[in-house]
Amino acid sequence: MEDLIRIFLADKNFEGTRDFEPTSDMRLMIAAQACLLILGLDYAYYDDVGSIIISPTIIRQRGSRQLDGGIVSDDPIALAGQAVLHGPVLIVWDTVANESRDPRRGHNVVFHEFAHKLDMRDGTVDGIPPMSAELAGRWASVIRSVLARLRSGDHDGLRSYGATNPAELLAVATEAFFETPDRLQTSEPELYVLLSKFYQQDPAARRLGPG
Template identity: 35%
Template sequence: MLQAVIIFLILGIIITVIFISPILTKQRRNRIKKRSFPALWNAILENNLPIYLQLSPAERQRLRGHIQIFLAEKQFIGCRGLQVTAEMKLTIASVACLLLLNERGEYFPKLRSILVYPSTYFVNQTVAVSDYVITERRDARLGESWTKDQVILSWKQVQEDTQNWRDGRNVVLHEFAHQLDQEDGKADGVPILPHNSDYQMWSRVMTAEFYQLCYHVQQDMRTVIDSYGATNTAEFFAVATETFFEKPQQLLQEHSALYELLKRYYQLDPIQWVEAGSIPNV
């Protein structure tokens, strides 16, 4: 009898997790999306997100809904004495949610907290100098994405990146692209794709583009994709995402296959935003 009760309870938990919980989550998120978006928040987006006014009205509405869910589900923590303001939260959320604009992703499901430092922060890292020698060094960082539950950002860098939207560098886009990559528990430059058949094309295009960047870096050749992308395939995906959103025309011109692949993955075309109007460097 006791065994039957335990089995019944386990089945109930499984049914709740697999079937009922996703339905309740979707309903809750739909209610959040329908909340009114404060006029002050909209003004902050217009001021802090240069691409915002180039979005179509439907895209702006979707972005606002995504932002409200993001703010409701994620925790912001100020570090080194930083008081995280509503402006900081909105700015970070708005850039991160561009990656989800056309329903791409599940609101970074493993992410729980965004840690925000005032500026560059430092971490101690253990490095193997040789087979027998290990040393510790202090590294300066502007952002990190952890596979488990955290993104770490420098607020000063976030500000610089949003004020210089067309330079191809954006720490929020970069770290949250890592979050998409890490949804399956691995940081390998291959996010979860909609169809199994997509992986073959992804591998073919991304591998070719990665090795081309490595070659260009070795030869000290100019490239629209930042050289940091040659570090490994995970960094390549994150850097390519930065380029896709900030330098779409140049990326299409120089790396059309990569552009089309990211366009299909993110289900949007940033070139339309560029053509809709000028994107200022504030």
């Protein structure tokens, strides 16, 4: 984990919005959370992440925004983060600081946006990150049934925002997988297993381990 974070900090370009200069603590916090996602994968999974742009506070966007063109945005008015296909990741520091104080809420903008980048790695924003054909087949059918349950409002393990589309479901499920894994494992065992296979991690077991 420490090796990944060191490489990430040296390799990726961190910028602030306008005159904002991100501190080393801010860069470290974002790097650490981003690297947790690829702890069981390979650093190359973030090849497509060139820059991380940090805004000190929530970004307000005027008017409606297009969701096509490879851009995935969250919340039409106040942006806490954004992942751009073949482009940068935008992260709002206020949100990171706030969410990191209580990981059990299952909200994490860094996990969310970097899950979008993992999804985008194969050039499409479809909620299916690069994986074997066999796993992708199972993934598609599990996602369909989870989406149906989320859209019917019958869910206590995932945020309702995941019902937006399969890409948002992956991002929201990734937040739950790393922040509230025991809850996700209970409410969506099949999805939990698939996320475990993709991320090569078992956060629920880690939580129950010694200490």
